[in-house]
Amino acid sequence: MAGKIQDQVQQASSIQRNQVLEDFRWAITSRHASLMGRKEVFMGKAKFGIFGDGKELAQVAMARAFQKGDFRAGYYRDQTFMMALGELTVQQYFAQLYAHTNVVADPASAGRLMNGHFATRSLNEDGSWKALTTQYNSAADVSPTAAQMPKLLGLAFASKLYRNNKSLKDLTDFSVHGNEVAWGTIGNASTSEGMFFESLNAAGVLQVPMVVAVWDDGFGISVPKEFHTTKGSISEALLGLQRTTTEKGFEILRVKGWDYEALVQAFAIAGRLAREEHVPVLLHVEEMTQPQGHSTSGSHERYKSKDRLQWEKDWDCILKFREYIISSGFATADHLDELEAEAKGEVKRQKDAAWNEFNGEIKSELDQALALIRLIAEKSSRKIALLQLADDLKKTINPIRKDVVSTVRKCLFLLRTEGDEIKKELANWYNQLQEKNQDRYNSHLYSQTEFSVGHCKQIPAHVTEDSPLVDGREILQAFFDYTLEHNPRFFALGEDVGKIGDVNQAFAGLQAKHGEWRVMDTSIRECTIIGQGIGAALRGLRPMAEIQYLDYLLYGIQLLSDDLATLTYRTKGGQKAPLIVRTRGHRLEGVWHSGSPMGMILSSLRGMIVCVPRNMTQAAGMYATLLQSDEPALVIECLNGYRLKEQMPQNIGEYTVPMGIPEVLREGKDLTVVTYGSMCRIVLDAASELAEIGISLEVIDVQTLLPFDTQGIIGQSIQKTNRVLFADEDVPGGGTAYMMQQVLDHQGVYAYLDAAPQTIAAQAHRPAYSTDGDYFSKPSVEDLVEKVYQIMHESNPKKFPAL
Numbered sequence: 001m002a003g004k005i006q007d008q009v010q011q012a013s014s015i016q017r018n019q020v021l022e023d024f025r026w027a028i029t030s031r032h033a034s035l036m037g038r039k040e041v042f043m044g045k046a047k048f049g050i051f052g053d054g055k056e057l058a059q060v061a062m063a064r065a066f067q068k069g070d071f072r073a074g075y076y077r078d079q080t081f082m083m084a085l086g087e088l089t090v091q092q093y094f095a096q097l098y099a100h101t102n103v104v105a106d107p108a109s110a111g112r113l114m115n116g117h118f119a120t121r122s123l124n125e126d127g128s129w130k131a132l133t134t135q136y137n138s139a140a141d142v143s144p145t146a147a148q149m150p151k152l153l154g155l156a157f158a159s160k161l162y163r164n165n166k167s168l169k170d171l172t173d174f175s176v177h178g179n180e181v182a183w184g185t186i187g188n189a190s191t192s193e194g195m196f197f198e199s200l201n202a203a204g205v206l207q208v209p210m211v212v213a214v215w216d217d218g219f220g221i222s223v224p225k226e227f228h229t230t231k232g233s234i235s236e237a238l239l240g241l242q243r244t245t246t247e248k249g250f251e252i253l254r255v256k257g258w259d260y261e262a263l264v265q266a267f268a269i270a271g272r273l274a275r276e277e278h279v280p281v282l283l284h285v286e287e288m289t290q291p292q293g294h295s296t297s298g299s300h301e302r303y304k305s306k307d308r309l310q311w312e313k314d315w316d317c318i319l320k321f322r323e324y325i326i327s328s329g330f331a332t333a334d335h336l337d338e339l340e341a342e343a344k345g346e347v348k349r350q351k352d353a354a355w356n357e358f359n360g361e362i363k364s365e366l367d368q369a370l371a372l373i374r375l376i377a378e379k380s381s382r383k384i385a386l387l388q389l390a391d392d393l394k395k396t397i398n399p400i401r402k403d404v405v406s407t408v409r410k411c412l413f414l415l416r417t418e419g420d421e422i423k424k425e426l427a428n429w430y431n432q433l434q435e436k437n438q439d440r441y442n443s444h445l446y447s448q449t450e451f452s453v454g455h456c457k458q459i460p461a462h463v464t465e466d467s468p469l470v471d472g473r474e475i476l477q478a479f480f481d482y483t484l485e486h487n488p489r490f491f492a493l494g495e496d497v498g499k500i501g502d503v504n505q506a507f508a509g510l511q512a513k514h515g516e517w518r519v520m521d522t523s524i525r526e527c528t529i530i531g532q533g534i535g536a537a538l539r540g541l542r543p544m545a546e547i548q549y550l551d552y553l554l555y556g557i558q559l560l561s562d563d564l565a566t567l568t569y570r571t572k573g574g575q576k577a578p579l580i581v582r583t584r585g586h587r588l589e590g591v592w593h594s595g596s597p598m599g600m601i602l603s604s605l606r607g608m609i610v611c612v613p614r615n616m617t618q619a620a621g622m623y624a625t626l627l628q629s630d631e632p633a634l635v636i637e638c639l640n641g642y643r644l645k646e647q648m649p650q651n652i653g654e655y656t657v658p659m660g661i662p663e664v665l666r667e668g669k670d671l672t673v674v675t676y677g678s679m680c681r682i683v684l685d686a687a688s689e690l691a692e693i694g695i696s697l698e699v700i701d702v703q704t705l706l707p708f709d710t711q712g713i714i715g716q717s718i719q720k721t722n723r724v725l726f727a728d729e730d731v732p733g734g735g736t737a738y739m740m741q742q743v744l745d746h747q748g749v750y751a752y753l754d755a756a757p758q759t760i761a762a763q764a765h766r767p768a769y770s771t772d773g774d775y776f777s778k779p780s781v782e783d784l785v786e787k788v789y790q791i792m793h794e795s796n797p798k799k800f801p802a803l
């Protein structure tokens with residue numbers, strides 16, 4: 001018996017020794033990756049570098065507490081953590097540094113992002129979900145500091161839902177009883193951002209399993225922490241969040257970034273509290289260092305004192321780890337030196353492999369280009385110039401794709417007057433290469449799988465004469481009721497969405513009917529409402545996040561733009577977050593309750609679907625389409641449409657409205673007006689008035705702005721009317737300019753136009769208050785009538801004399 005216990009003790013201590021040495025190996029591997037990474041940038045082999053040196057020890061500790069099914073949402077310092085988990089090889093790390101566009105070489109971003117942007121792949125190649133509970137997961141990083149926080153909240157919130165919403169219990173690929181922890185990392189300076197505070201407060205309120213580790217190295221680039229944080233310490237500043245024996249809140253832990261044992265213990269405690277009790281934890285890791293400074297963009301000698309630089313050397317976490325290992329008797333200095341030499345050799349080997357693969361692809365393209373140019377040169381009258389271009393290309397040091405393509409394009413330009421026979425081969429090769437480059441650099445803005453909106457089933461709304469006339473909001477209410485019943489993954493959240501069923505009553509009674517885990521209230525925090533939705537959508541749920549009024553989308557637009565809209569693109573189809581953002585806008589009064597900032601939306605949300613339904617029947621059909629697909633979307637309902645009467649379709653919940661297909665609301669022959677949303681009614685009223693004086697308008701509702709008229713319906717209309725006016729209530733140069741550009745650039749209508757294409761929009765300022773304010777700020781029926789009349793007058797002044 002005694003022998004057995006002895007064995008167990010020995011086994012335990014050998015496991016511990018293995019663990020410590022394994023952690024040392026990852027820490028030192030990661031350190032050498034950082035050191036070599038910086039050199040690669042200075043040798044001109046990579047454009048920029050930001051590294052995780054000085055933060056290694058905390059990350060091996062975090063990796064120990066991280067379990068399958070868990071999610072990380074962090075930032076650019078986390079290479080050690082990803083390596084220790086086995087989710088990032090050194091070769092992949094360098095592939096990203098070089099911007100290798102192959103998704104196998106760089107599975108996180110396919111060369112689309114700066115180095116240090118980590119992600120695991122949640123999706124199979126066909127866009128279907130992998131079993132997330134059987135893998136380690138990292139949400140895809142973004143560069144804006146603290147923008148990882150709102151989705152971190154959502155990732156943690158998903159566990160809360162999976163634990164409490166019994167109808168989700170079969171979704172075991174996504175959660176096992178909501179036991180998954182969402183682990184966040186953030187730099188100390190970035191905790192000054194509003195998103196950080198908003199996310200922490202929400203996590204405390206919601207009591208979600210979220211661990212936030214703050215990597216505190218005392219600086220935010222050059223600015224010391226006293227300038228960033230009250231009392232110079234985020235854990236001090238946030239003491240009010242600390243839970244007590246009687247009140248829920250956060251657990252706040254502080255630990256030094258060089259203290260291995262304390263780190264392992266702290267992360268283990270944090271993980272347990274979050275996982276078992278759903279208590280959020282703030283883990284403030286202090287006394288971290290930055291041996292090579294912030295990034296390759298500058299040197300920290302410029303702003304750190306000599307004393308500080310010396311302190312950073314003395315308290316380097318790897319140095320301290322070595323001391324700890326030796327003093328605890330886990331290994332001798334010689335043994336650690338050996339391990340380090342091995343790790344260094346391995347980093348070099350993998351770095352070289354990454355470079356050879358990256359460079360090899362380019363070199364092969366370069367060689368092919370050179371061979372073709374030289375061949376053609378022999379037959380061409382521009383021989384000397386072509387050979388010169390080829391020679392210049394050959395001499396380029398560390399050539400990149402741009403060098404090859406730009407040389408080939410110059411050659412083709414030189415060859416423009418020569419026959420096809422001479423240049424055909426080069427031109428064909430170039431076209432094929434450009435197809436590949438399109439895929440490398442410009443693909444996956446939207447889903448390229450069967451889960452895209454384009455693949456959704458089209459089912460028309462079934463309305464008969466007997467279909468009852470109801471308030472528009474009742475159509476939405478019936479739709480949401482149906483969807484809550486039929487789709488267990490669907491839930492809605494937002495300010496006033498739960499108890500009263502949103503301020504316009506589309507969810508009225510649905511919380512009482514379907515429960516608080518399906519239809520829920522949030523506090524006033526647009527940014528993290530969206531983050532909550534993004535995080536939950538990343539974990540297989542179908543959230544509908546409500547922004548009470550379109551004007552307040554501004555609080556969330558940064559996150560939508562930087563995170564949600566770029567997600568498919570920046571992971572090259574590796575992750576998806578099918579979040580629907582629901583809001584209402586257009587046509588009320590005053591600066592903050594009537595906006596229609598479509599230009600802002602259209603410019604910043606490429607990568608999302610943007611729907612602008614003219615009524616609630618269309619809105620419900622659009623929601624049905626979106627819920628069939630996996631693409632993120634913004635739907636802007638008409639604020640003045642909830643009480644207007646519409647006929648209730650018999651197949652509510654099932655009919656769909658296709659994306660990118662405009663609808664001709666009124667046929668006409670003199671002029672096409674292209675519009676959407678609330679403006680449809682104004683344009684239709686104007687059309688009726690104009691009909692009385694013999695002007696026939698064709699009125700088109702575009703229905704969705706992204707995608708835009710994928711079948712060229714507007715162009716066909718212009719071929720008939722030969723005149724076009726784009727109308728909306730955004731500022732001039734906003735939504736109307738976008739629509740005009742889409743039609744002119746993509747629909748070849750120039751030759752059919754008898755009059756200059758024109759726009760009519762609101763005044764350039766935000767609208768004035770009250771009905772009069774609306775009338776004088778936004779396009780009215782009279783404005784429309786006069787504008788159209790003016791265009792017709794220019795065509796036929798006799799028939800339509802000047803006003």
Ligand SMILES: Cc1ncc(C[n+]2csc(CCOP(=O)(O)OP(=O)(O)O)c2C)c(N)n1
Nearest residue numbers: 077143144145187188189190217219220221
């Ligand atoms: C919203 C935003 N503002 C500014 C930057 C530029 N920037 C990148 S890193 C950084 C400092 C971050 O410091 P800290 O959070 O302490 O993290 P550390 O780099 O020290 O680990 C700044 C200002 C950014 N990426 N995003």
